[in-house]
Amino acid sequence: MRRKEPAVLLLISPDGVEEALDCAKAAEHLDIVDVKKPDEGSLGANFPWVIREIRDAVPAHKPVSATVGDVPYKPGTVAQAALGAAVSGATYIKVGLYGCTTPEQGIDVMRAVVRAVKDHNPDALVVASGYADAHRIGCVNPLAVPDIAARSGADAAMLDTAIKDGSRLFDHVPQDACAEFVRLAHASGRLAALAGSVKAADLGPLTRIGTDIVGVRGAVCEGGDRNAGRIQPHLVAAFRAEMDRHAREHAATAPATAPTAVVG
Numbered sequence: 001m002r003r004k005e006p007a008v009l010l011l012i013s014p015d016g017v018e019e020a021l022d023c024a025k026a027a028e029h030l031d032i033v034d035v036k037k038p039d040e041g042s043l044g045a046n047f048p049w050v051i052r053e054i055r056d057a058v059p060a061h062k063p064v065s066a067t068v069g070d071v072p073y074k075p076g077t078v079a080q081a082a083l084g085a086a087v088s089g090a091t092y093i094k095v096g097l098y099g100c101t102t103p104e105q106g107i108d109v110m111r112a113v114v115r116a117v118k119d120h121n122p123d124a125l126v127v128a129s130g131y132a133d134a135h136r137i138g139c140v141n142p143l144a145v146p147d148i149a150a151r152s153g154a155d156a157a158m159l160d161t162a163i164k165d166g167s168r169l170f171d172h173v174p175q176d177a178c179a180e181f182v183r184l185a186h187a188s189g190r191l192a193a194l195a196g197s198v199k200a201a202d203l204g205p206l207t208r209i210g211t212d213i214v215g216v217r218g219a220v221c222e223g224g225d226r227n228a229g230r231i232q233p234h235l236v237a238a239f240r241a242e243m244d245r246h247a248r249e250h251a252a253t254a255p256a257t258a259p260t261a262v263v264g
């Protein structure tokens, strides 16, 4: 494991090999390439061969993440899918607990995923993802996700938005609630990852509350359009520069107690 400075990691989500190549051009500005298939949902799963191609396309020292989908409450099905992502070369495995309506269901799913993934690769990081706009889709409360991650043995708790209609993370989970999410994740030794139409303007608060990983797509796509726009290397660089600026400002004013983010 090697320490990354600054502590906030930037996760970028290309929708396929072509965009992953654009991420590779901006590799020095990002930390994790996150393979997903946005037309299958917010955390839509891509094909195993796409994960493999993207793994081959980005520099070997950059971790590749893969989303397993906006999953149903079917622990066996999801565990097998998660193993597929791990076998295909992803070392961050993200699961969207879309069909889980209670924390117990989320724990069932994530325990199965953790076992399937870690049996294959003990160093892989498993990410339990809830949805900031859970109230719109009827899934588990966002603030329950850190506990689901802790009790299942997952490595990180994440929030994204389920419905990509322009509403943003903080529209659904206000900053103080996101701060509580981060606090809960850290209290059990998990990483805290936040996403959901995050814009550069959100980076100040995200840095201040101690977010370990910021996930974006729309903000680094042409025209800010996560569907019609393509990921632009210069927008990735500009976003990273803004992250670094906030990290420096925060480091200059805050006591040095923030948890250390690590990347495998």
Ligand SMILES: O=C[C@H](O)COP(=O)(O)O
Pocket: 011, 013, 034, 160, 161, 164, 195, 196, 197, 198, 215, 216, 217, 218, 219, 226
């Ligand atoms: O995991 C990160 C997501 O892909 C975020 O996408 P978005 O910034 O377009 O909401």
